[in-house]
Amino acid sequence: MKHPIVAQAEALADKISGWRRHMHKHPELSFQEKETGEYVSSILKGISGLEVQTHMAGYGVVGRFSTGEGPTIALRADMDALPIQEENEHEYASLHNGVMHACGHDAHTAILLGAVHLITDQLRQSKWRGTILFLFQPAEETIDDSGRSGAVYMIEEGVLENVDAVLALHMCPWLAVGEMQVHDGASMASVDVFKGTIEGTGGHGAYPHFGTDPIWIMNHVLTNLYSLINRRISALDPAVISVGKIEAGQASNIIPSKVTIEGTIRAYQEQTRDALHSHVEDAFALATPLGGQGECTIIRGEPSLYNHPSINQTLIQTVHSLYPQMKVIHAPFGMGGEDFSYMTQKTKGSMFFLGCAMPDGVVRDLHTPIFDIDEECLPIGAAILTDYVIQFLKIS
Numbered sequence: 001m002k003h004p005i006v007a008q009a010e011a012l013a014d015k016i017s018g019w020r021r022h023m024h025k026h027p028e029l030s031f032q033e034k035e036t037g038e039y040v041s042s043i044l045k046g047i048s049g050l051e052v053q054t055h056m057a058g059y060g061v062v063g064r065f066s067t068g069e070g071p072t073i074a075l076r077a078d079m080d081a082l083p084i085q086e087e088n089e090h091e092y093a094s095l096h097n098g099v100m101h102a103c104g105h106d107a108h109t110a111i112l113l114g115a116v117h118l119i120t121d122q123l124r125q126s127k128w129r130g131t132i133l134f135l136f137q138p139a140e141e142t143i144d145d146s147g148r149s150g151a152v153y154m155i156e157e158g159v160l161e162n163v164d165a166v167l168a169l170h171m172c173p174w175l176a177v178g179e180m181q182v183h184d185g186a187s188m189a190s191v192d193v194f195k196g197t198i199e200g201t202g203g204h205g206a207y208p209h210f211g212t213d214p215i216w217i218m219n220h221v222l223t224n225l226y227s228l229i230n231r232r233i234s235a236l237d238p239a240v241i242s243v244g245k246i247e248a249g250q251a252s253n254i255i256p257s258k259v260t261i262e263g264t265i266r267a268y269q270e271q272t273r274d275a276l277h278s279h280v281e282d283a284f285a286l287a288t289p290l291g292g293q294g295e296c297t298i299i300r301g302e303p304s305l306y307n308h309p310s311i312n313q314t315l316i317q318t319v320h321s322l323y324p325q326m327k328v329i330h331a332p333f334g335m336g337g338e339d340f341s342y343m344t345q346k347t348k349g350s351m352f353f354l355g356c357a358m359p360d361g362v363v364r365d366l367h368t369p370i371f372d373i374d375e376e377c378l379p380i381g382a383a384i385l386t387d388y389v390i391q392f393l394k395i396s
Contacts, residue, residue, distance in 0.1 A: 003321065003322050003383075003387075005118065005122070005322060005383050005386050005387050005390075006322050006323070006379075006383050008118055008121070008383075009114065009118060009379035009380070009382045009383035009386070010379050012114050012117060012118065012379060012382065013375075013378060013379040015114070015117075016110050016111065016113065016114040016375075016378040016379060016382060017110070017375045017378060019043070019109070019110040019113050019114075020106050020107050020109075020110035020375065020378060021092035021106075022039065022092075023036060023039065023079075023101065023106040023109060023110065024092050024093075024094065024101050024106045025092050025093070025094060025095050026039075026094075026095060026096065027081030027082075027094050027096055027099045027100055027101045027106070028079075028080065028081055028096075028099065029080060029081060029082075029083060029099055029141075029142070030080040030138065030139035030140070030141050030142035030149075030150070031058055031059075031080075031138060031139045031142070031144060031150075032059075032080075033058070033059040033060075033079050033080055033138045033139075034059050036059065036079045036080075036109070037054060037055070037059035037060065037061050037079070037136070037138070038054075040061045040079070040109060040113065040136050041054045041061045043113055044061065044063045044113075044116065044134070047063075047116060047117065047120055048120075049065060049120065049124070050063050050064070050065050050116070050120060051063065051064040051065070051066075052064075056154060056157055056159065057137065057138055057139070057150050057153030057154040057156075057157055058138050058139065058150070058153065059079075059138045060079070060135070060136055060137050060138045060150060060153075060154060061136040062133060062134065062135055062136070062154075062159055063116055063133070063134035063136075064131065064132075064133055064134075065116075065119070065120055065123065065131070065132045065134075066130070066131035066132070067128065067129045067130060067131070068131075069129055069130075070128075070129030070130030070131065070393070071129075071130045071131075071164045071165075071392070071393060072130060072131040072132075072133065072162055072163045072164050073130070073131075073132055073133070073163070073164060073165045073166070073167070073389055073392050073393070074132075074133040074134075074135055074159070074160065074163045074165070074166040074167070074343075074349075075112055075115060075132070075133070075134055075135065075166070075167055075168070075385055075389070076112075076135040076137055076166060076167070076168040076340060076343065077105070077108040077109045077111065077112035077135070077136055077137065077168065078105045078108055078109070078137045078138075078140035078141075078150070078340075079105055079108075079109050079136055079137065079138055079140075080105055080138055080139055080140055080141050080142070080150070081094075081099050081100055081101045081102070081103075081105065081106075081141075082099070082100055082101070082102045082103060082141055082367060083098055083099060084098070084099070084100040084102045084367070084368075084369055085097070085098050085100065085369060086100040086102070086369055087369035087370050088369075088370055088372055090372070100369065100371075101371075102366065102367050102368060102369065102371040103141065103171070103366050103367060103371070104170065104171030104356065104366070104371070104373060105140065107171050107356070107373055107375075107377070107378060107381075108168075108169065108170070108171070109136060110378060111169065111378055111381035111382050111385065112134060112136065112382075112385065114378065114379065114381075114382030115134075115381075115382045115385040115386050115389075116134050118382055118383070118386040119132060119385075119386050119389050119390075122386065122390060128393050129393070130393045132389055132393075133159065133163065135154060135159055135166075137150045137151060137154055138150040139153070140338070140339050140340075143301065147299060147300070147301070149302065149339040149342075150339065151302075151339040151340060151341075151342040151343055152339070152342055155342055155343065155346055160343060160346045160347055163346075163347050164347065164348070165311055165347065165348050165349060165392060166343050166344065166346075166347055166348075166349035167311065167315070167349060167350060167351075167385065167388060168340050168343075168349070168350075168351045168352075169351065169352050169353070169354050169381050169384070169385070170333075170338070170351055170352070170353050170354070171353075171354060171356045171366070171373055171377070172353035172354055172355050172356055172357075173356055173357050173363075173364050173365055173366060173371065173373070174357065174365075175329070175353065175354075175355030175356070175357060176355045176357050176359070176374075177355050177356060177357070177359075177374050177376045177377045177380070178323070178325065178326060178327065178355060178380075179326070179327040179328075179329065179355035180319065180326060180327070180328055180329070180352055180353060180354050180355060181328075181329045181330075181331060181333065181352065181353040181355075182307070182312050182315065182316065182328060182329070182330060182350070182352045182353075183307055183312075183330060183331055183332050183333065184307055184308075184309040184312055184330075185306060185307060185309070186238075186268040186269065186304045186305070186306055186332070187304075187305050187306070187307050187332050187333050187351070188304060188305035188332070188333045188334065188335070188336055188337060188338050188341065188351075189238065189239075189240070189266035189267055189268055189304055189305075189334075189335045189336065189337055190265075190266060190267050190268075190270070190273050190301065190302060190303045190304045190337065190341075191264060191265075191266055191301040191302055191336075191337030192264065192265040192266075192273070192277070192298055192299060192300050192301050193262065193263070193264055193265075193298070193299045193301060194261075194262065194263055194264070194265060194280050194296055194297070194298045194299075195260070195261075195262050195296070195297050195298075195299070196221075196260070196261045196262070196280075196284045196294065196295065196296040196297070197258060197259070197260050197261075197284075197294065197295050197296075198214040198217050198218050198221060198258070198259045198261070198284065198287045198292055198293070198294050199214060199257060199258050199287070199292055199293045199294075200212035200213055200214035200217060200255075200256075200257055200258075200291070200292045200293075201257060202214075202254070202255050202256050202257030202258075203254075203255045204253070204254070204255070205252065205253035205254060205255055206253070208255055211255060212291045212292050213255050214248065214256060214257065214258055214259040214287075214292055215248055215249070215255070215256065215259055216290075217259075217286075217287050217290045217291070217292045217294075218246075218248075218259045218261065220286055220290060221261070221283050221284055221286055221287065221294065222243065222261075224282075224283040224286060225241055225243065225263075225280065225283050226241070228241055228276065228279045228280070228283070229241060232275070232279050233272060233275065233276065233279075237267075237268070237269060237272050238267065238268040238269075238332070238335065239266065239267040239268070239272050239273075239276060240264075240265075240266045240267075240335050241263060241264070241265055241266075241276065241280065242263050242264050242266075243261055243262070243263035244262060244263050244264065245260075245261070245262040245263070246259065246260070246261050246262075247259070247260045248260070265277065265280060265298070266335045266337070267304065268304050268332075269304070270303070270304070273304075277298050280296060280298065281296050281298070283296075284296040301337065302337050302338065302339045302341050302342060303341045303342065303345060304341060305333070305337075305338050305340060305341040305344060305351060306341065306344050306345065307344065307349070307350040307351060308344065308348040308349060308350055310348065311348055311349060311350040312350050312352075314388065314391055314392065315350060315352060315384075315388055316328060317391070318384060318387045318388045318391055319384060321387065322383055322384060322387055323380070333351075333353055336366075338351065352384075354377055354380065354381050354384075355377060356373035356374055356377040357373075357374060358372060358373070358374045359374065
């Protein structure tokens with residue numbers, strides 16, 4: 001026999017799918033989610049007893065359902081899309097050229113909308129005390145010129161003040177529907193960006209010995225950068241440095257005077273993160289003894305995602321109660337970044353990854369033009385969030 005919350009979530013599945021498909025057709029980039037925020041708020045304003053705040057952290061939306069006293073829990077979903085041209089041809093493909101929900105944020109938002117309906121319905125029928133905040137966050141994928149993302153702005157605007165726990169989920173295309181992934185402690189990487197320059201004198205391609213070649217110097221800098229992991233950092237300590245952009249020169253017969261290099265620095269542990277910053281700066285300083293000049297600026301991004309074990313313990317109990325056959329995988333989520341990490345720094349919280357792979361065997365990874373999900377995962381996510389809140393508030 002199905003758990004009542006599972007049955008109610010499945011009854012809402014078509015609506016959740018419809019919300020997700022609407023947002024998938026109308027994606028908006030970070031800090032531009034005006035229509036998405038209006039769409040979300042229009043749905044929330046139709047729910048009796050729910051207080052709705054709009055224009056949070058730009059175009060974010062916060063729903064509040066409360067008795068005025070008791071514990072407070074927050075559920076968070078992100079709303080922004082990516083600058084990717086969609087290659088899927090389904091009827092709900094993106095209508096916006098070069099913009100696509102390629103990371104599942106449309107699904108996250110739709111699932112949370114479903115959870116709002118289920119939670120408020122459940123609580124109206126029960127004796128309870130506390131507050132539930134539903135955080136629809138903008139700008140997870142990108143930081144602005146000040147280095148802030150949507151999570152930072154929402155925290156600065158006070159959405160987590162006096163919040164006892166915060167929970168979020170993420171689509172997981174490497175797991176099938178009916179599977180999920182959880183992990184205690186550091187589970188995703190901190191993400192920092194480095195921008196470096198190497199300067200020489202440049203010169204004629206026929207006479208390189210008359211000048212200083214920054215491309216030649218760059219080879220030594222890159223070799224040093226790529227040797228930091230496993231040589232300066234233990235192989236048992238998750239960390240990675242990747243170069244994503246190199247710019248130099250204008251013609252085949254002209255040695256340029258300057259090379260620019262950009263990349264990312266990722267780590268699980270804060271002391272490793274700081275050590276890598278120092279090592280990257282040292283790598284660019286190698287330009288000086290080689291006759292050039294090197295400089296490096298490091299832009300600090302989100303911290304590593306820390307999942308609190310006590311939150312995960314309740315989460316797993318919830319999942320086993322709702323879906324006894326659910327396969328729960330205990331493993332870190334990889335070296336990607338997630339600005340939900342700012343929230344779990346502020347209060348106890350956790351993010352879990354929910355299996356969404358389509359059953360045809362085609363690999364549809366996050367941040368790719370063919371990313372898509374099996375929508376059977378949508379009511380599962382809504383049910384898990386709903387029952388977690390009920391367990392947290394200890395409804396009588």
